[in-house]
Amino acid sequence: MSTGFSGVTELGTITLGVSDLSTWVQFASTVLGMEVVPGESDDIAYLRMDYWHHRIKLLADGSDDLVALSLRLAGVLEFRAMAKVLEAAGVPVRVGTPAEAEARQVLEVMFVSDPNGYPVELFHGPLVQYDLPFHPGRRMHGGFKTALGGFGHIMLNRKADFEAIHTFYTLLGLRGGIEYKMPLPHLPAPVELMFLHCNGRQHTLAFGPPGEKRINHVMTEMERMEDVGLAYDIVARSGIPVIIEPGSHANDQMFSFYFKNPSGFMNEIGWGGRSPTGQSEYFQRDSFGHAPVMPNMKGFMVPA
Numbered sequence: 001m002s003t004g005f006s007g008v009t010e011l012g013t014i015t016l017g018v019s020d021l022s023t024w025v026q027f028a029s030t031v032l033g034m035e036v037v038p039g040e041s042d043d044i045a046y047l048r049m050d051y052w053h054h055r056i057k058l059l060a061d062g063s064d065d066l067v068a069l070s071l072r073l074a075g076v077l078e079f080r081a082m083a084k085v086l087e088a089a090g091v092p093v094r095v096g097t098p099a100e101a102e103a104r105q106v107l108e109v110m111f112v113s114d115p116n117g118y119p120v121e122l123f124h125g126p127l128v129q130y131d132l133p134f135h136p137g138r139r140m141h142g143g144f145k146t147a148l149g150g151f152g153h154i155m156l157n158r159k160a161d162f163e164a165i166h167t168f169y170t171l172l173g174l175r176g177g178i179e180y181k182m183p184l185p186h187l188p189a190p191v192e193l194m195f196l197h198c199n200g201r202q203h204t205l206a207f208g209p210p211g212e213k214r215i216n217h218v219m220t221e222m223e224r225m226e227d228v229g230l231a232y233d234i235v236a237r238s239g240i241p242v243i244i245e246p247g248s249h250a251n252d253q254m255f256s257f258y259f260k261n262p263s264g265f266m267n268e269i270g271w272g273g274r275s276p277t278g279q280s281e282y283f284q285r286d287s288f289g290h291a292p293v294m295p296n297m298k299g300f301m302v303p304a
């Protein structure tokens with residue numbers, strides 16, 4: 001890696017393919033508390049969490065899965081340096097046209113595929129709308145904690161081996177490794193989980209065991225603990241399946257819980273996460289809580 005190279009700075013946005021856009025929009029607004037902005041056509045909706053044009057793009061393509069993962073670079077110099085680093089490493093990269101960048105509300109974008117075959121978009125220059133302060137979809141005590149930590153984290157179900165995933169994302173500038181070797185009932189060997197960071201958020205990307213979908217969960221962090229409790233009450237009242245009860249992770253020390261979204265994978269809502277420690281360590285279990293709700297857990301980390 002050349003001197004002065006700086007890689008990915010944050011999880012910028014994700015595009016989710018959905019089968020039921022109107023249910024998702026209702027869920028995002030009334031359960032997650034996000035602001036919904038209509039898209040350019042009937043099959044698109046944008047979800048806002050801060051001043052950015054959007055943090056999540058919903059695309060009614062029927063896939064109920066991750067369509068693309070968009071990672072931010074600091075600016076034009078970093079964008080060009082990254083393209084060179086990828087080309088030198090033999091990673092096929094295509095720089096997007098101005099129209100493709102404009103359609104994503106960014107200055108420039110390039111497209112690569114990770115070792116799992118998942119589309120990764122590297123961009124710089126998101127559209128930030130200081131004239132449009134975030135307007136939550138429902139009552140909230142505080143806001144979403146985004147800023148320099150990106151909008152949250154996502155865990156993906158891996159298709160490639162950990163070594164290939166680690167090599168690729170290290171090239172993009174992320175750091176980290178295996179942080180859990182977790183014994184689970186019904187499984188012969190502990191489940192290994194990999195966590196990668198690129199800023200003050202303890203992890204931005206995580207990789208778990210292979211699964212049916214590309215994505216396992218998306219986490220958004222709240223500025224106030226009360227909003228985790230409020231979200232839990234809303235989820236419970238709405239009859240939405242809780243998958244993992246409230247608890248605290250050993251690695252990011254996030255107080256959080258998990259529940260099923262309309263696409264059948266999980267949303268995690270958390271508070272109080274810490275920064276990366278800068279040294280590798282691993283855990284066998286969480287600090288407290290996070291008990292899986294076993295009937296709802298099937299298909300996630302427990303075989304269906």
Ligand SMILES: [Fe+2]
Nearest residue numbers: 155217219268
């Ligand atoms: Fe998580």
